[in-house]
Amino acid sequence: MSDYELVVESALDGVEHEFEGVTVxxxxxxxxxxxxxxxxxxxxxxxxxxxxxxxxLPEMEYSSxxxxxxxxxxxLQKNQVLAYFSYEGNDAEExxxxxLNAPAYYTDQSDTWAMIRVSGPRSRDVLERIxxxxxxxxxxxxxxxxxxxxxxxxxxxxRDDEDSYVLLTMRSFGVSMLHxxxxxxxxxx
Numbered sequence: 515m516s517d518y519e520l521v522v523e524s525a526l527d528g529v530e531h532e533f534e535g536v537t538v539x540x541x542x543x544x545x546x547x548x549x550x551x552x553x554x555x556x557x558x559x560x561x562x563x564x565x566x567x568x569x570x571l572p573e574m575e576y577s578s579x580x581x582x583x584x585x586x587x588x589x590l591q592k593n594q595v596l597a598y599f600s601y602e603g604n605d606a607e608e609x610x611x612x613x614l615n616a617p618a619y620y621t622d623q624s625d626t627w628a629m630i631r632v633s634g635p636r637s638r639d640v641l642e643r644i645x646x647x648x649x650x651x652x653x654x655x656x657x658x659x660x661x662x663x664x665x666x667x668x669x670x671x672x673r674d675d676e677d678s679y680v681l682l683t684m685r686s687f688g689v690s691m692l693h694x695x696x697x698x699x700x701x702x703x
Contacts, residue, residue: 522604525628525688533699535636538692541629541680545606547597549587550619562616569614571595577657577672585613588659588672596623598672628688632695633678636702641679643698645671649679665694 530539551559551571563569568581572589577598579586588596597610607620632641638649644664648654659672667690670682683691 522602522625525685526630526692529692531696531699533634533636534703536632536634536640536699536703538695538699539631539633541631543600543602544629545597545599545601545610545622545624546627546629546682547599547606547610548594548621548623549597549610549614549616550594550621552618553593555617559616559618563614566615567613572657575658575660577659579657580613585610586672586674588670590659590661590670596670626685627682628685628691630681630683630688630692630695631674631678632681633675635677637677637679639702640695640698641671643701644694645669647671649673664691667691667694 524540524542526540528540528542530537560571567585569585569587570578572578572587572595574589577586577588585597585599588598590596597614599610601609603609606622606624611620642649645662647660647662654673656673656675659670662669662671667683667687669691672680674680681691
């Protein structure tokens with residue numbers, strides 16, 4: 515029997531940088547679980563989610579929140595949603611399946627992604643330099659979520675507050691994405 519033990523490590527070591535009008539920090543303590551929605555069970559799934567925690571299935575490229583705001587669903591594909599929620603255990607699939615109480619299929623994606631928050635009054639200015647989608651407040655409102663490419667890196671962007679965006683990229687590209695954001699900050703500020 516070996517003496518090795520698996521230890522949870524964040525993708526970017528909990529990095530946080532403060533700039534004038536912008537904070538760039540790793541999102542930690544959040545889990546991400548893919549919830550596959552069998553077409554034949556859409557109504558049953560949505561009914562179960564609504565009863566258990568007040569969630570509805572969001573429209574494409576939007577999100578919905580549970581009654582207590584602890585779970586956010588992102589809709590980026592027709593037959594699945596991503597559940598984004600605070601959780602630090604090692605059984606996120608089981609946890610969210612119990613919370614949603616819906617007959618769907620669950621796959622933990624938490625350790626696959628590097629999650630970076632760009633926030634502050636200049637956050638949109640910084641992101642507009644590297645993000646090809648329109649981030650104006652009337653086009654990309656709070657709760658909007660989209661897949662895009664930033665600096666040739668596949669990215670999911672979620673606007674979670676007035677001046678706050680969460681960027682997800684594959685874990686292996688996390689350092690490169692952080693670098694691209696820091697370069698954009700230097701060019702803007």
